[in-house]
Amino acid sequence: MDTNGTPQIECVGLGKSLPSGARTLTILDRIDLAIDAGELVAILGPSGSGKSTLLGLLAGLDRPTTGSVRLEGRALEGLNEDELALLRRQRVGFVFQSFQLLGNLTARENVLLPLELTGVAGARERADAVLAEVGLAERAHHYPAQLSGGEQQRVALARAFAPRPAVLFADEPTGNLDSETGARILELILDMRARHGTTLVLVTHDQEIAARAERQVHLFGGRIERDERGRP
Numbered sequence: 122m123d124t125n126g127t128p129q130i131e132c133v134g135l136g137k138s139l140p141s142g143a144r145t146l147t148i149l150d151r152i153d154l155a156i157d158a159g160e161l162v163a164i165l166g167p168s169g170s171g172k173s174t175l176l177g178l179l180a181g182l183d184r185p186t187t188g189s190v191r192l193e194g195r196a197l198e199g200l201n202e203d204e205l206a207l208l209r210r211q212r213v214g215f216v217f218q219s220f221q222l223l224g225n226l227t228a229r230e231n232v233l234l235p236l237e238l239t240g241v242a243g244a245r246e247r248a249d250a251v252l253a254e255v256g257l258a259e260r261a262h263h264y265p266a267q268l269s270g271g272e273q274q275r276v277a278l279a280r281a282f283a284p285r286p287a288v289l290f291a292d293e294p295t296g297n298l299d300s301e302t303g304a305r306i307l308e309l310i311l312d313m314r315a316r317h318g319t320t321l322v323l324v325t326h327d328q329e330i331a332a333r334a335e336r337q338v339h340l341f342g343g344r345i346e347r348d349e350r351g352r353p
Contacts (some may be wrong), residue, residue, distance in 0.1 A: 127194055127289065128155035129320055130179055134188035137174050148174045150343045151283070152188070156180065158287070161314065166340035172324045173292050175340065180213055180290045181205045181324065191316035193287065210239050214286035216310070218296040220273045222265040228252060228276045235284050251279040255309060271302040282313050283330045288320045295330065305346040307333070 128287065135152040149171045154163055164172050177183040178190055181197045190197045193212060222231050229248055235243035236261050252261050255275040265273050270271065281289055288289060295303030307330060312323045323334065331337050339347040 128191075130154075130158075130186060130192055130322070131157040132179060132185075132190045135175075135185050135190065136187035137171070137178060137183070138186045148343055149178070149185075152343075152345060154179075154338065154345065154348075156320065156322065158320055159318060159334060161311075161334045162323065162336045162338060163334035164324045164338050164340065165320065165326065165331050166303070166346075167326070170340040171343045172326075172340055175297060176290050176292050176322065176324050178290075180215065180228040181209055210235060210246075210284070212287045214281035214284065214289040216274075216277055216281050216289065216291040216294045218293040220265070220277045220297070222276055222280075224265050224271055226302075227262050227264055228257060228268065228272075228279075231265075231276055232283050234278045235280060239284055241284065247283055248279070251283045252276070254282075254313065255279045269302075270298050271306060273297065274306050278306070278309060278313065281318060282319070285317060286319060288322065289314065291321065291323045293324055293326070295325075296325075 132152055132154050135149060136147070137149040138147045152175060163337050164175060166172050174183070178185050181190070181192065184198070192208065194210065200208065226234065229252065232248040232252060233244055236247055241247060249258065249261065252258055255278055257275055257279065258273060260268065260272060268276065291310065298306060311333060325331055335350070337349045338345060
């Protein structure tokens with residue numbers, strides 16, 4: 122919680138439904154969840170349980186059908202698209218399974234982009250410093266197609282952490298990597314999160330990855346089945 126006792130992320134009665142032919146498909150149903158600043162939370166569940174949908178709603182990437190989401194006290198449903206985009210740029214970082222780098226930009230330029238969008242002073246120096254932090258100082262001038270999958274995900278990590286986000290949302294960040302590379306990426310995420318004091322909300326189906334979290338939220342059928350605190 123912050124100094125006022127308010128969770129950094131909070132959702133109440135959160136629901137997401139989509140039309141499916143003549144009926145309605147419920148993806149999430151009445152989710153209540155509060156996450157404090159600095160927490161490391163793993164969201165688990167089988168395929169189709171609503172993990173990625175929940176992450177997208179908490180991050181303001183999607184709008185709920187019902188309920189509300191508050192990020193650092195701000196009700197996301199009350200913000201327009203420009204206000205949401207500004208909040209995400211200033212306070213939120215993202216890491217995805219598919220890297221989502223811009224192929225026509227070098228590693229340095231991919232990391233520079235969010236810094237330039239937010240007008241960070243000394244953006245180039247900051248980009249180079251965070252690329253060095255992920256071990257890619259010598260690869261800054263390479264394009265994504267010239268990098269391995271693990272290197273691309275490290276660039277994505279550098280891009281996410283460069284603006285010093287308060288919250289990092291990670292959706293299956295090791296899902297497209299072999300087990301050895303994935304393990305190295307996970308250690309890097311956890312190390313950077315600890316060093317930067319970032320709240321981390323991590324979607325995974327991997328119990329070994331989830332075991333590293335301080336808290337595990339288990340989804341099943343679009344609802345929270347269990348919310349376990351403390352390392353197992």
